[in-house]
Amino acid sequence: MANRAFEVARLPGFRTIALTAFVLLYLPIITLVIYSFNAGQSVAVWEGFSLDWYAKAWENEAVKGATYRSLIIAATASAIATTVATMAALGTTRRKAFKGQTAIYVMINQPLMVPEIVTAVALLIFFASIKVATGYTGLWYLIIAHAAFCVPFAYLPIRARLEGMDLTLETAAGDLYASHWQTFRYVTLPLMLPGIIAGAMLAFVISLDDVVITEFVKSGGQDTLPTYMLGQMRRAITPEVNAISTVLLALTVALLTAFFLLTRKNDK
Amino acid sequence: MTTIPTAVEAKSIVKAFGQGAVAIKALDNVSIEIKQGEFFTLLGPSGCGKTTLLRLIAGFDTPTSGKILLNGDDITHLPPNKRPVNTVFQSYALFPHLTVAENIGFGLQMQGRPKAEVTESVARMLALVQLEPMANRKTSQLSGGQQQRVALARALAPTPKVLLLDEPLSALDLKLRKEMQIELKRLQQETGITFVFVTHDQEEALTMSDRIAVMSAGHVQQIGTPRDIYTRPANRFVASFIGETNFLSGQSDGTSVTLANGARLPMSAPQGRVNLTIRPEQLRVVPLGTEGAMPAHVASTVYFGTDTHLHLHLEGGIDIVARQQSPAQGGEAMKEGTPVGVLFAEGALLALED
Amino acid sequence: MSAETDAETRKTRNAWLLSTPALVLLLFAASGPLLIVLTYSFLAPGEYGNVVWDFDLRGWISILYTKDIFDGTYHLADAHLSIFWRSVKLSLMTTAVTFAIGFPTAWFIATRPPAQRAFWLFLITIPFWTNLLIRTVAINEVIRNEGLLNTFLIWLGVIAEPIRIIYTDTAVLIGMAYVYLPLMVLPLYAAIDRFDMRLLEAGYDLYASRGQVLRRVILPIVKPGIVAGSILVFVPSLGAYVTPRVLGGGKNMMIGNFIELQFGQGRNWPLGAALSMTLLCVVMVALLIYVRAANKGDNQNG
Numbered sequence: 001m002a003n004r005a006f007e008v009a010r011l012p013g014f015r016t017i018a019l020t021a022f023v024l025l026y027l028p029i030i031t032l033v034i035y036s037f038n039a040g041q042s043v044a045v046w047e048g049f050s051l052d053w054y055a056k057a058w059e060n061e062a063v064k065g066a067t068y069r070s071l072i073i074a075a076t077a078s079a080i081a082t083t084v085a086t087m088a089a090l091g092t093t094r095r096k097a098f099k100g101q102t103a104i105y106v107m108i109n110q111p112l113m114v115p116e117i118v119t120a121v122a123l124l125i126f127f128a129s130i131k132v133a134t135g136y137t138g139l140w141y142l143i144i145a146h147a148a149f150c151v152p153f154a155y156l157p158i159r160a161r162l163e164g165m166d167l168t169l170e171t172a173a174g175d176l177y178a179s180h181w182q183t184f185r186y187v188t189l190p191l192m193l194p195g196i197i198a199g200a201m202l203a204f205v206i207s208l209d210d211v212v213i214t215e216f217v218k219s220g221g222q223d224t225l226p227t228y229m230l231g232q233m234r235r236a237i238t239p240e241v242n243a244i245s246t247v248l249l250a251l252t253v254a255l256l257t258a259f260f261l262l263t264r265k266n267d268k
Numbered sequence: 269m270t271t272i273p274t275a276v277e278a279k280s281i282v283k284a285f286g287q288g289a290v291a292i293k294a295l296d297n298v299s300i301e302i303k304q305g306e307f308f309t310l311l312g313p314s315g316c317g318k319t320t321l322l323r324l325i326a327g328f329d330t331p332t333s334g335k336i337l338l339n340g341d342d343i344t345h346l347p348p349n350k351r352p353v354n355t356v357f358q359s360y361a362l363f364p365h366l367t368v369a370e371n372i373g374f375g376l377q378m379q380g381r382p383k384a385e386v387t388e389s390v391a392r393m394l395a396l397v398q399l400e401p402m403a404n405r406k407t408s409q410l411s412g413g414q415q416q417r418v419a420l421a422r423a424l425a426p427t428p429k430v431l432l433l434d435e436p437l438s439a440l441d442l443k444l445r446k447e448m449q450i451e452l453k454r455l456q457q458e459t460g461i462t463f464v465f466v467t468h469d470q471e472e473a474l475t476m477s478d479r480i481a482v483m484s485a486g487h488v489q490q491i492g493t494p495r496d497i498y499t500r501p502a503n504r505f506v507a508s509f510i511g512e513t514n515f516l517s518g519q520s521d522g523t524s525v526t527l528a529n530g531a532r533l534p535m536s537a538p539q540g541r542v543n544l545t546i547r548p549e550q551l552r553v554v555p556l557g558t559e560g561a562m563p564a565h566v567a568s569t570v571y572f573g574t575d576t577h578l579h580l581h582l583e584g585g586i587d588i589v590a591r592q593q594s595p596a597q598g599g600e601a602m603k604e605g606t607p608v609g610v611l612f613a614e615g616a617l618l619a620l621e622d
Numbered sequence: 623m624s625a626e627t628d629a630e631t632r633k634t635r636n637a638w639l640l641s642t643p644a645l646v647l648l649l650f651a652a653s654g655p656l657l658i659v660l661t662y663s664f665l666a667p668g669e670y671g672n673v674v675w676d677f678d679l680r681g682w683i684s685i686l687y688t689k690d691i692f693d694g695t696y697h698l699a700d701a702h703l704s705i706f707w708r709s710v711k712l713s714l715m716t717t718a719v720t721f722a723i724g725f726p727t728a729w730f731i732a733t734r735p736p737a738q739r740a741f742w743l744f745l746i747t748i749p750f751w752t753n754l755l756i757r758t759v760a761i762n763e764v765i766r767n768e769g770l771l772n773t774f775l776i777w778l779g780v781i782a783e784p785i786r787i788i789y790t791d792t793a794v795l796i797g798m799a800y801v802y803l804p805l806m807v808l809p810l811y812a813a814i815d816r817f818d819m820r821l822l823e824a825g826y827d828l829y830a831s832r833g834q835v836l837r838r839v840i841l842p843i844v845k846p847g848i849v850a851g852s853i854l855v856f857v858p859s860l861g862a863y864v865t866p867r868v869l870g871g872g873k874n875m876m877i878g879n880f881i882e883l884q885f886g887q888g889r890n891w892p893l894g895a896a897l898s899m900t901l902l903c904v905v906m907v908a909l910l911i912y913v914r915a916a917n918k919g920d921n922q923n924g
Contacts, residue, residue, distance in 0.1 A: 008822045009733040011726070011832060018730030021723045022742075025749050025803065028760035031770055035763065084644035091640025098634040104641050107648050114656070115861025115905055117878040118898045121885060122655035125662060125895075128672075148651035151644055171328055172361035174348040176375030177426065186374075190365045202751075209753040212863050216885075226755050233759070233868055242763075245756040252752050260744060 033249065036242035053243040063244065065221075066228040070208055073139065073224060077146035078154070078203035084147075085154035085203075086196055090188075093162040111149035119149065120216035127217055137219045145217045146207040153206045154199035157263070161195025194262050201255045201262075208248065274340070275430055275462040276302040276325055281334035283320055294320040295331070296486040302430075302464060303479075307456050309465045311473040312483035313509070318466045321483075322432050325464065327351045338429060349378070354423035355432040358439070360415050362407040368418050369394065369403040375426040393421040396455065413444045420455065430462045437472065449476055470510045474498065482506050503621045507545045514551075514588045516544040520619070528584030531562050533612065537619040550616035551590035553578055553602075554609045561609025564588075566602045576601060580610060656902070663895035671889045681892025685900060702880075709876040712791060713859035716798040717806075717852050723799075724806035724851060731807070732814040743811065750804035758868045761800045765793055765869075789871035797869040798859050805858070806851040813847020849915035857905050877901055 036054070040047030057063045085108075092104055111119065127141045169191070173183040211226040218227060225248060229241050283295040295317045302308045310318035323329045324336055327348035336344045343351055354375065363371055372393050376386045394400045397417035407415060416436060423431055433452075437445045453476055456463045467473055473480050474494040482489045482497060482505075490502040501507035504515065518525040520537040525544065527533070554561050567579040567587070571594065578590045590610065595601065602608070666678035686703070687696040731742040749757060764770045765787045772784035787793045817840065825835040841848070863878035870876070875883070877897065884894030 008826065009729075009819055011729060011836060014726035014729050017723060017726035021727040021803065022745060024723075024800070025745075027770075028764045028800070029749070029752070029757070031763055032756070032760040080647070084647055088641040088644040091637040095633055095637065096630070098630075098637055100634075100638065104637070104645065107645050107653065108641075110648060111652050113905070113909055114652070115857070115878070115901055117861050117863045117881055118656070118659070118902050119652060120863075121881060121894060121898050122659045123651065124885060125891070126655035126658050144647070144651045148647050151648060155644070166359065166361060168357050168359055168361040169363060171348070172355070172357060172363075173374070173378070174328075175326060175353075175355045176422070177349045177378040178374075179349055179378075182378055186378075187363060191363075205751055209751075209755075211753075211755050216882075226753060229755055229759070230864070230868075241759060245753070245759055248753055249756055253748060256748060256751050260740075260747075 029249065032242050033246045036239055036246040038239055041238070053239040054247075057240050057243045060240070062223065062228060063225075063240075066223045066225045069139065069142075069222060070224040070226075073142050073146055074204050074207040076143045077150055077207045078200050080143070080147040081150035081203045081207075082154045082158075082196060082200040085151050085199055086158055086192075088151075089155055089158040089162055089192075089195075093159050094165070094167060108155050109152045112152050116149075116212040120213045123213060124216040131219070139222065141217050141219070142214060142222065142224075145213050146210060149210070149213065150203035150206050154203040157198040157202060158192065158195040161192050161198075165191055198259050198262050201259050205252055205255050208251070272303040272305070274301050275304040275306070275338070276300075276464065277335075277337040277340075278321065278325070279335040279337065281321065281324060281336070282332045283317070283324060283329065284332045293486050295324075298334075298483075298486070298488055300481055300488060300491065302462060304462055305460050307453070307463045307465065307476060307478045309467060309473045309477035309480045310483060311467055311470060311480050311509075312489075313468055315485075316483040317486045318468075318483050319434055322355075322434055322464065322466050325430070326353055326355050326432050352426075352429045353432060354426060354428040354430075355434065356419045356423045356436045358435045360419040360436075360439075362415055362418055362422070364406070364408055367404050367406060368399060368410070371407060371418055372421045372425050374422060379426060389425055393425045396424070396458070397421045412440055413448065416440065416448060417451075420452075424455070424459060424461065427459075428461065430464060431456075433463060433465045435466055435468070437467070438469075445472075452476065474510070482509060484509070500618065501545065501620070504543060504545070507618075507620060511547065512589070512591075513545050513547050516546070516586060516588070516617075518542055518544055525617075525619075528586055529562060529582045530584065533617060535617060535619065543620045544617055545620055546588075546612060546617045548577065548589045548591035550613040551580075551588065552611040552613065553580070553590050553592060554611055556607045556609045558609045558611070561611050564608055564610045566604055566606045566608060568604055569601050571601065578602060580608070582610065659895045659898050661895075663892055663899050665892050667890045667892050669889075671885070671891060673891050678892065681890075681896040684890070684893050685896055705875050705877060705880050708791065708874065709860055712795055712798065712876065713856050713862075715795055716802060716859045717855045719795070719799040720803050720806035720855050721848070721852065724803055724810055725848075727803075728807045728810035728814050728847075731811050732817070733819075746804050746807050746811075749801075750808065754801055754864055755868075757801045758797055758865050761797050762788070762868060765796060788869060789874065791870070791874055793869040794862075794866045794874055794876070797865040798862060801865060802855045802859060805854040809850035809854060810844065810847045813844040813850070817843055846915050850912060853908050853912040853915075857908050860904065860908075861901055 035046075037049050037051065038046055039050040039052060088104070088108060092101065123141075123145050127145075131137055131141075165188075169187055170183050173187045178186065209226065210224075211230055214224050215227050215230065218224070223231065225244055229244055232238070232241050278298055278300045281295050281298045282293060284291040284293045286292055298317070298321060300321075310321060312318050320329070324331050327343070327346060327350075330345060334344075335342055338351065338353065363374065366374065369390050373386045373390045376389055381389075390403075391400075394403055397420055399414060399417055399421070402410060402414060402418075407418060410418065416439075419436065436452075437448050440448060449472060452463075452465075465473075465476065474497075477494055479491060479493055480497050481491045484505050490497055490506045492500070497506060498510055501510065501513075507513045508515075516527060518527045518533075518541075520526075520535075520539050520542045522539050523536060524532050524534045525537055525542060527544075556563060562582055564580040564582045567581050569579070570577040574594060575591050576594045578592060580588050580590055582588060588610070662673050663681045664677055664679065665673040666676045666680065668674050683696070684699065684702075686699060688699040688702075689696055727746075731739060731746070734742055762769070766772070767784040767786060767788060769788075771787075772781075775781045776784065787796070821839055821843070822835055825839045830838060860876075861878050862876055863882065866874060866876040866879055870879075878901075881894050881897045881901070884890045884897065888894070
């Protein structure tokens with residue numbers, strides 16, 4: 001065809017910019033992943049494939065400890081956040097507007113609105129005084145702090161799931177002789193489960209990724225993987241950091257893919 | 269003659285939404301008796317209160333005042349899961365996480381019936397609605413008509429005393445709707461269960477029901493068999509809502525009525541001004557000068573296939589529509605302006621309340 | 623009718639009851655401590671950090687003014703002002719850059735066939751959820767003196783010596799634009815996705831050129847999305863901590879790093895608290911603008 005059809009939605013140059021944006025978005029990440037397999041010390045010169053840096057990171061006691069703490073904190077915090085978020089979502093959705101509804105929404109979404117550095121500073125001050133008063137310096141400060149900022153991330157998908165749910169399904173269950181508890185157990189809960197799992201996964205990822213609040217709240221020797229990496233970066237960046245990044249990245253991508261498949265399947 | 273016992277009785281039901289001055293009465297002193305084994309239809313335009321009444325019978329709402337009786341027992345304040353009444357929802361409300369068979373067995377399971385009984389009952393229901401091959405499908409994989417059948421089977425499985433159907437056919441296309449009308453009627457006759465059917469479709473109501481309650485603005489306008497309601501509408505609303513009709517007004521002296529064109533027709537009606545109605549098919553268009561015919565001329569004709577509507581001008585400013593069979597092939601439609609005579613079929617002119 | 627009112631009251635009570643654990647957690651570890659920060663901003667600094675419980679406005683005053691050591695008079699604190707100015711300037715520039723790249727990207731995604739859209743969106747979402755630190759490390763690898771960019775340019779022969787980008791404002795700008803780009807694309811996509819493409823046909827039918835359609839039809843209608851994206855980028859940029867720390871080095875501080883400094887080496891907790899409150903207020907104002915724009919957008923579309 002000599003004449004290209006007039007595409008209404010085409011805007012000149014947009015496609016080029018967009019594709020460039022995707023390349024720019026992924027180029028650094030891919031570079032980082034590739035160089036984590038570099039045999040040499042350098043993060044610039046390719047000296048052949050090796051898994052040395054992964055081995056090195058794995059043998060590093062500090063990394064092991066940080067990995068362990070990251071996972072413990074993320075698992076516990078996301079479990080707490082998901083539990084309280086599920087309850088809150090059940091309480092606040094699918095009803096007429098009620099007194100204080102906005103207040104609850106604002107409270108729950110507060111961690112999304114307040115700059116992390118401000119929360120970090122606030123928790124630093126607050127927990128410092130508790131540490132002095134109680135003498136307890138364990139992981140629970142970090143777990144509680146993480147659980148708090150994970151709440152909105154767990155709450156939003158659960159709420160979305162509940163609001164997308166047909167209310168007549170529960171009416172129908174009641175009509176078919178189900179008690180309130182049976183209705184919840186056999187209809188509401190199974191239907192909201194994908195939302196709960198999605199919320200828990202997001203909360204887990206968010207907790208795993210946190211740098212700022214952890215950096216301020218942690219006591220000595222309580223590095224998580226991200227804060228360990230941040231500490232390492234004061235010196236020269238080594239491929240070890242790349243290796244840790246790659247592992248974290250893989251974990252995030254895996255969880256996100258699962259999240260997408262989970263929410264997409266249930267959109268039907 | 270044995271009297272058929274009453275299945276559902278609504279006694280002076282008032283249902284108001286909102287409070288105080290802004291309260292809206294969705295139902296205003298409604299009383300209805302539904303007989304056992306009856307196919308009873310609540311018919312009316314949207315917002316007339318028919319669905320509200322259905323929800324009160326199901327137990328999803330409680331009336332502001334009045335009572336709901338089931339087989340003579342007061343169930344007004346019984347929660348829905350304690351009522352032997354099941355509903356087919358407008359949206360079907362099939363559980364998306366359960367299979368067809370699990371959906372159908374849900375009610376029986378919730379009642380704690382033994383497994384064997386549930387399995388047996390589900391199989392019987394699947395056969396009844398002819399969905400055996402679909403038993404283990406998810407409901408989202410079914411067509412609209414099939415989902416409709418599952419909803420029916422699910423509501424029938426616990427053998428309710430009364431089955432409530434809330435505009436169950438409104439989501440189906442015309443052809444499927446016709447099929448399901450027949451299917452519903454068959455199911456009702458096979459099971460012998462009392463059906464309370466809500467619809468805004470007058471044709472659906474006329475073809476399926478044993479009796480119809482026509483509702484409007486929170487009131488029952490008329491209760492009767494389809495024939496009663498069509499041929500003897502109690503008031504202007506019923507006459508206009510069911511089928512097509514002509515409205516006239518006249519002056520009654522008790523034994524005859526005088527129309528605006530001066531024609532005097534014998535009929536008994538209360539003295540004074542009366543509102544009259546006559547169905548288009550009860551008008552006969554005859555050559556001008558036929559004995560007893562009122563003079564008129566054709567204003568326009570509208571072709572409907574089997575029928576043709578003739579819009580007629582009578583003297584005294586009366587406009588009226590007559591329905592005639594369309595002329596056979598080769599026949600000519602009447603031209604505009606053609607002078608004709610009009611006869612009213614005997615007894616077809618009715619005086620209306622209000 | 624009273625039965626209905628009772629039911630409503632019970633439902634409301636249930637709502638609060640069920641929300642209580644979440645609210646307690648957030649009050650304890652998110653909102654409550656902010657009040658402590660507010661309180662601390664009105665106290666006197668302790669010698670080794672922490673505070674002395676005396677009412678003192680110096681925390682707030684020293685945001686803008688420094689006390690002359692010799693004559694005790696107050697002067698505008700140039701160092702502080704330059705940090706604020708850098709923060710605002712870099713945040714605005716980040717917003718502009720992400721919009722310039724993000725709008726065509728969002729448009730591109732929204733005009734893909736529906737089956738492909740999820741895939742492109744997923745490509746935007748992965749970086750969005752990927753650890754900010756990892757992304758900062760990744761961009762650092764690219765713009766370092768011995769990084770990918772310089773190595774490539776030298777190999778091409780365009781430059782002989784590496785360009786020094788790292789530890790400059792430019793590095794922070796590139797880094798923030800990189801890490802916050804998804805935050806711009808996602809709301810823009812949401813707005814464009816709702817945009818009725820038939821309006822374009824109407825525009826062209828009425829003799830508009832592509833440029834005119836863009837300016838007179840598309841941009842005004844997707845404006846709520848533009849506002850949303852801009853705020854979503856501007857707010858975290860203003861409070862950024864990790865990116866300026868890693869890419870800006872010690873000198874090119876932004877407010878976030880400046881606040882940390884007060885709780886670290888600076889040992890001026892009241893100033894840090896006052897700065898935190900100031901940042902919070904600016905962010906809240908930006909969010910209010912966002913909420914108003916979002917509501918307006920809802921009204922337009924509903």
